[in-house]
Amino acid sequence: MGQLVRHLYRLLIGLACVSMVAAFVIVLLGILARQVTFIDIQGLDAYAGYAIAATLFFALPTALLHGDHIRVTLVLDRLGAKARAVFEWGALIAAQLLSGYLAWYAVRAVWLSYITHDVSPSADATPLWIPQLCMAIGCVAFALAFLDAIVARLRGREWFIAGSGSVAE
DSSP: OHHHHHHHHHHHHHHHHHHHHHHHHHHHHHHHHHHSTTOOOTTHHHHHHHHHHHHHHHTHHHHHHTTOSOOOOTTGGGSOHHHHHHHHHHHHHHHHHHHHHHHHHHHHHHHHHHHHTOBOSSTTOOBTHHHHHHHHHHHHHHHHHHHHHHHHHHTTOOOSOOOOSOSOO
């Protein structure tokens, strides 16, 4: 299952890259449309926001895997091995619970938007379940990443990939 999850992380980071390029293209198109005053493209700001949000949520699991999220080790570095292990377990379990809670409500928001036919209040009038689906997928994968980290810890192996040293801890 570990390889399957790693393939999922690669797929999501690829989607994050595509979303980031889409956000760039949309913003560039908006700038060009403003320069040529006779062109008015409705809803570009909303689509740029959707693409940026998709980028952020799709990148969550891979960023966690590579230690790119802010992790505070100031306290952990001053603890003994036994106390450190207890705190790390506590942090992993709390993160699993919180990310699971977030994933549950993200999926629920998609479902509610879908069944109520909720649309964006901006000029694009996009059905909200479409951009919310990116958020839900990212949140579910983030919760899965914490579960994967817990399983790795139970098996006695390190889950986080060591960074290049540029990560502020």
